[in-house]
Amino acid sequence: MLKVDFVGQPSSMDARRTAEWAFTTGDTKGRPFAVVDKKNAHIYVFNGAGRLVGSAASLLGLAKGDGSAPGVAQKVSTGIPLAERTTPAGRFDSEPGHNIHGEAIVWVDYGAAVAIHRLRPAPASQRRPERLVSANPDDRRISLGCIVVEPAFYDTVIAPTLGSQRGVVYVLPEEGGALATTTLTASAAQPS
Template sequence: MITRKTLCLGWLILAFIAPQVAQANSYDQLDSISRYALEHTSIQVNNTINWIMDSQDNLDMPFMIIDKQEAKVFMFDAQGQLQGEASALLGMAVGDDSVPGIGERALASIPPDERTTPAGRFVSSLGRNLKGGEILWLDYEDALSLHPVVAGTPSERREERLASPDVQDKRISYGCINVPKTFYTTLVSPAFKHSNGVVYVLPETRSNHAVFASYYEVM
């Protein structure tokens, strides 16, 4: 039986067999990317950054913010310096919670309205898929991970969706977060190689206060 956890583990095999082709965003000029991204993030992302840095909620670990409403991911070092940003593919359904036990359920039993990317604060670490390929686990029990974009079925057009400017095109996965291969290998993997990190998945149906227990507005 193919479960969501098996799918998450198995698809990553394909991601690391494929050649690592350079993306249009080469990350050769991170300073420029950082300045641009900080000026163009949403109010929700900026408020979250301010809270993390003011409270030191990341506990001196690298951290990532995933903005579901804009389908973007932002990578920071432990000092809060933005390292880069990218588009992301997310769960097909809008929602901030996982259905209990979804990680062990057969894929065929998961209807589209249960394919959510849950919001929350996740202390995350690198792991391995079934063939030894690398994956960033957010929540193992619910089979929630972040990994390089995989081909999926041809009709899903995942690479094309990732490049699309339309946020609605980014809602396609069973819940896992797909990012560009170069973003993962250049920024995510090195950041988590020698340290755990914190991944903040921002809510889209609730407030930051409702999802992050210690959240407060920074004046």
């Protein structure tokens, strides 16, 4: 029987159930995948064989919520209102790409301008490096909606997996637990 291998890494039951469902049902189609546990502000990245390649704390959208505001991607350059800075939940077909500055990123939801990327310089008042290492997941809520990781984690884990080919990213919802399989099945047919 196929089984996801967390290689002894602790995880929430919701993250574990989602990863196991995604892999054992074949939803990942043999591609690398990630599970983003928003409640714990943590990302788990797996290779196509279902083995954990790495996990790390991540910065997520400042506002709690599981959807994206209409037209949020068009507000990036002018300023996204605080209440619209969410990391949307769901199943997303990811794709390696670049942002407008040429930086390598992994698109999670291109239409909502949500990506996985390295920690970048930001105003000192945001204390992003300190927030990223905080043990309190609530401290890690600061991004515009993107999933932000340490540069070393991006380079050694994200870049060789999701950054080198298309994959799947499962973002767990704020409310409730693991993504419902009916939601995953329905969203699997939808382009991201």
